[in-house]
Amino acid sequence: MIIQFNTRAPVYIQVVDHFKKKMALGELQAGEEMPSRRELATELKINPNTVQKAFKEMEEQQLITTERNRPSRVTTDEHVLKRIRTELVDEAIAVFVESIQELDVTMDELVDKIKRQYGEGNLNDRSTGS
Amino acid sequence: MIIQFNTRAPVYIQVVDHFKKKMALGELQAGEEMPSRRELATELKINPNTVQKAFKEMEEQQLITTERNRPSRVTTDEHVLKRIRTELVDEAIAVFVESIQELDVTMDELVDKIKRQYGEGNLNDRSTGS
DNA sequence: GGTAGTGTATTAGTCGCATCATACACTTAG
DNA sequence: CTAAGTGTATGATGCGACTAATACACTACC
Structure with missing residues (x-):
């Protein structure tokens, strides 16, 4: 570990x-x-x-x-376990949104940049593009 | 202020x-x-x-x-000023991506959740394409 | 010149975190 | 029983980041 x-x-x-x-x-x-x-x-x-x-x-x-x-x-x-992932993701998103709010960023610009960063790593690019 | x-x-x-x-x-x-x-x-x-x-x-x-x-x-x-916004956005994205990496989130799920949070606020959904 | 308003510097205090050292109660394996 | 390995609790120490209190040097303006 x-x-x-x-x-x-x-x-x-x-x-x-x-x-x-x-x-x-x-x-x-x-x-x-x-x-x-x-x-x-x-x-x-x-x-x-x-x-x-x-x-x-x-x-x-x-x-x-x-x-x-x-x-x-x-x-x-199991109830707790199932919620963990959701909480992790949601919290990360909350922090993220908070930090870029008021910056007048379009959704497209956002998605584009995230894809570029996130896609490099472990993204399974199933679906979105379609 | x-x-x-x-x-x-x-x-x-x-x-x-x-x-x-x-x-x-x-x-x-x-x-x-x-x-x-x-x-x-x-x-x-x-x-x-x-x-x-x-x-x-x-x-x-x-x-x-x-x-x-x-x-x-x-x-x-002006060079510095123009870079500020980019830096703010990019840094926020970097932190965000870092925090959800390894969580195996699909791009669709991500975009969906972000839209829901971010869209409520000040999103101008004028698409990039325009 | 004197007063009020600048930015600047120095020092001290507070707090959270990490560490180190011990100690205790209990369980398991032999 | 003994020894080693659990989790738990306590106190002391050090460090760094942040904030607070105060004093200093200079400028502008009347």
Whole structure:
């Protein structure tokens, strides 16, 4: 597991987002065991307490559950799991729209530029063009 | 002048962005006088030093120029001014794309959601083709 | 010249984050 | 039982970004 940390956002938040993405994509299934705090800290080369903070955050968001002294597990609440991806996407869009609002950008210009950036990566260009 | 501050980003950055947008939209013309630090601080109800930091940032980005003990002025470098809008849009897109990458979102879903959010506001749906 | 208004500089205080070091209670494996 | 591995809790420290308070130097204007 490798997370490319940036310096902008807090590390513990980036850890949370990382796991959120894995859940959203099904790489982490419902009920699956999470790595231990210490193990993950070692692997990511960060402090165990930072990992703990990330896990606590994930618990508050009901993404994981923890019984006493047992490895944490991904929630089995399918309802929660299904909402993760939507939330990630919607939040990103909200931030984005907020930042370009008032800038008088046409939808076409927007779509064009996004396609150019996003398409380079992992875009499955099924459909839109048709 | 009213800026609706949020708690996410530093105030001085939000001030910079605010003026960037005004320049990008031509509400602030080349060579035009900027408000004084203290005046602006009073109006926005923030600390003069916060305004100063914003102005210093704008100077480093060559958006404004300042002669000793005279009100700052918007740069007369048209080249710089023309680039502002592009930079604002491109940076927003870069951040956005970065955040949804790996989420396996189709272009259609993206465009659809953006339209719904963005369209509500100030979208002029004049298409590029025209 | 004196006053008010510029921009500028310096210093101090606050806050969030990350880290380090320990310690505790419990479970599991041997 | 013992030892190693869980999650959890606490306090101290350091650092950097941001904001605040104050003082300084200069200009414009009457």
